Amino acid sequence: MSRFIFLGTGTSNGVPVIGCQCEVCTSSDPRDKRLRCSGYYESNTGTKILIDIGPDFRQQALTHNITRIDGLLITHSHYDHIGGLDEVRQINFIMKKPIDVYGSQESMRDIQNRFSYIFSPTQIGGGIPQISLHPLDEKPFTINDVSIIPLPVWHGKLLIFGYKIGNFAYITDASGIPEETKSKLMNIDTLVINALRYRPHPTHFNIEQALAFVSEVRPQKTYFIHMTDDILHSRTSRELPKNVFLAYDGLTLMIND
Numbered sequence: 001m002s003r004f005i006f007l008g009t010g011t012s013n014g015v016p017v018i019g020c021q022c023e024v025c026t027s028s029d030p031r032d033k034r035l036r037c038s039g040y041y042e043s044n045t046g047t048k049i050l051i052d053i054g055p056d057f058r059q060q061a062l063t064h065n066i067t068r069i070d071g072l073l074i075t076h077s078h079y080d081h082i083g084g085l086d087e088v089r090q091i092n093f094i095m096k097k098p099i100d101v102y103g104s105q106e107s108m109r110d111i112q113n114r115f116s117y118i119f120s121p122t123q124i125g126g127g128i129p130q131i132s133l134h135p136l137d138e139k140p141f142t143i144n145d146v147s148i149i150p151l152p153v154w155h156g157k158l159l160i161f162g163y164k165i166g167n168f169a170y171i172t173d174a175s176g177i178p179e180e181t182k183s184k185l186m187n188i189d190t191l192v193i194n195a196l197r198y199r200p201h202p203t204h205f206n207i208e209q210a211l212a213f214v215s216e217v218r219p220q221k222t223y224f225i226h227m228t229d230d231i232l233h234s235r236t237s238r239e240l241p242k243n244v245f246l247a248y249d250g251l252t253l254m255i256n257d
Contacts, residue, residue: 002255003042004168004190006247007060009225010034011196012080014056017229024229031233031248035060036080037172037226039192041165044257047144049073051163051170057084063250067094071143072131074103075172076160077110085115088129098130100143104150104161105135136161151181156203164188168255169219172226175203182217190255191219192247197230207236214244223247 008014015034016025024032036054043049050066051073060066069091075081088099101111111133112119118128134141140149151162151169154176162171162181167189171177174194177185185191195210204226205213214222222244237246 002044002166002168002257004192004253004255005040005042005064006223006225006249006251006253007038007040007064008035008054008056009227009247009249009251010036011226011228012036012078013228015227015229020229022229024232027232029233031246032229033249034227035249036083037194038081039170040064040066041146041168043144043146045145047071047146049143049146049148049165051075052081052172053084053087054080055083057087061087061091067091069095069099071146072099072101073148073161073163074101074107074111075162075170076104076155076158077107077114078173081172082107082111082114085111085118085131086129088131089127092130098132100134101131102134102136102141102143102148104159105137107161108133108135149184151184153177153181158203166255166257168192173203174205175201175209177213185217185219188217188219189221190253191217191222192225193222194226195224195231196226197228199230207231211241211244214241219243221245223251223253 035056039051041049047070048068049071050069149164153174155173170192172194195207196204
């Protein structure tokens with residue numbers, strides 16, 4: 001069996017939110033503490049794949065003893081999904097090679113622009129990450145022996161990627177799912193998808209919309225991520241169908257291959 005660890009399940013602000021005194025931000029339940037979204041997939045053959053690398057990655061890597069990344073999948077280039085890219089330097093030192101980074105052509109261009117020092121010939125020495133960028137289209141690709149299918153989804157007006165690995169799919173920041181992507185998710189074993197809050201939002205599914213999508217594609221199990229401080233874990237969990245769960249930081253899933 002393969003394994004998936006939720007490294008972070010929060011939005012761009014994280015939870016607790018700085019300066020907020022709401023019941024979720026002041027909750028003593030560790031499931032209400034949400035770092036920025038990221039996940040770590042370990043195949044049954046030992047391939048280790050990181051999905052997104054937000055500004056909390058250093059803390060996440062230390063917590064879960066992450067010392068190897070065979071491939072880094074980028075869903076999109078908003079800061080909360082790429083802000084920790086500089087932290088791969090230490091992984092480079094351990095692995096003694098560059099990290100392969102995969103994502104849409106737009107995401108790869110954004111990384112080159114926003115982390116320009118990585119690619120500058122004038123920046124030398126050990127203080128920069130060593131990465132190799134791999135722009136993707138919608139075709140399947142492999143990392144070692146793991147086959148991955150990019151899943152185009154709408155994030156407002158921006159087309160971004162989720163990823164499907166076997167009968168497991170990870171989608172974050174979606175506000176709409178194209179029909180072709182939807183067809184690849186029908187009756188999947190495990191679906192991870194964003195459910196921002198109760199109120200509507202222009203660029204993210206809220207709880208109601210995420211549940212409607214789950215009803216449509218009928219996965220065996222669903223885990224919600226990218227949640228704000230609108231969602232108290234203990235209360236919202238009781239409101240969900242029996243096969244739908246709130247993910248939380250550190251939750252580990254065993255996945256049938």
